[in-house]
Every structure is written in structure tokens, then in C-alpha cells.
Amino acid sequence: MGSDPNIPQGFMLGSDPMAKACWVYVLECGDGSYYTGWTNDLAKRVAAHQSGKGGKYTRSRLPVRLIKKWRAKDRSEAMGKEARFKSLSRKEKSSLLGIKEFRG
Numbered sequence: 001m002g003s004d005p006n007i008p009q010g011f012m013l014g015s016d017p018m019a020k021a022c023w024v025y026v027l028e029c030g031d032g033s034y035y036t037g038w039t040n041d042l043a044k045r046v047a048a049h050q051s052g053k054g055g056k057y058t059r060s061r062l063p064v065r066l067i068k069k070w071r072a073k074d075r076s077e078a079m080g081k082e083a084r085f086k087s088l089s090r091k092e093k094s095s096l097l098g099i100k101e102f103r104g
Contacts, residue, residue: 021040021072021073022038022039022040022072022073022074022075022077022078023039023040023042023070023071023072023078024037024078024081024085025038025042025046025066025068025069025070026067026068026069026085026097027049027058027064027065027066028065028067029057029058029061029062030061030062030063031061033061034093035057035058035061035064036085036086037055037082038072038075038078038079038082039078040075042066042069046064046066049064050062050063050065067097067099068096068097
């Protein structure tokens with residue numbers, strides 16, 4: 001698999017397709033904020049967030065929509081990717097997500 005220069009190191013897809021995959025995901029909330037988490041069942045977790053049962057933060061900011069996901073080979077890698085993403089500034093997160101921030 002080739003390297004994509006637009007994706008920072010540590011955010012590439014996992015390389016072992018047989019490993020139980022985990023996912024790091026980013027939701028855009030109804031108020032425009034981002035929520036980042038990890039899971040081993042992406043569809044179920046996103047559905048939980050969308051129904052208001054995914055967590056306190058997203059429950060009060062519905063609707064939410066999945067805007068990005070990265071595969072991780074295991075729980076440890078997923079937690080590391082989540083932590084790295086959360087440590088970025090809003091501007092850095094938007095850039096990584098391919099979203100242009102407009103300020104009026």
C-alpha cells in the first residue's frame with residue numbers, strides 16, 4: 001500500500017486485514033463541533049450517537065454525522081490515534097479532515 005502525503009503519519013489504514021479492526025472516528029455535531037472516539041463496531045457506535053445514546057457530549061449536540069474514519073489494527077493503536085487527533089487544534093483537525101474553516 002502506498003503512502004498518502006496528505007495524511008499525517010499514524011493516520012494510515014491498518015496493514016493486517018485479518019486482525020480485529022478498531023476504528024477512530026470523527027463526528028460533526030449539530031453545533032459544528034467535532035467529536036472523536038474509537039470503537040470496534042463503527043456502524044453500531046455511530047448509530048448510538050445519532051440516536052442520542054452514544055454519549056453525553058453528542059446527546060446535547062444532535063444531529064451528528066460521521067465525517068471521517070481511520071482503521072486501526074487494535075485497541076491500543078486506536079486509542080493512540082484518538083489521542084493524537086484530540087491533541088490537534090481546531091484548525092489542524094479541519095485541515096486533516098479536508099474542511100475549510102470560514103470566519104466571518
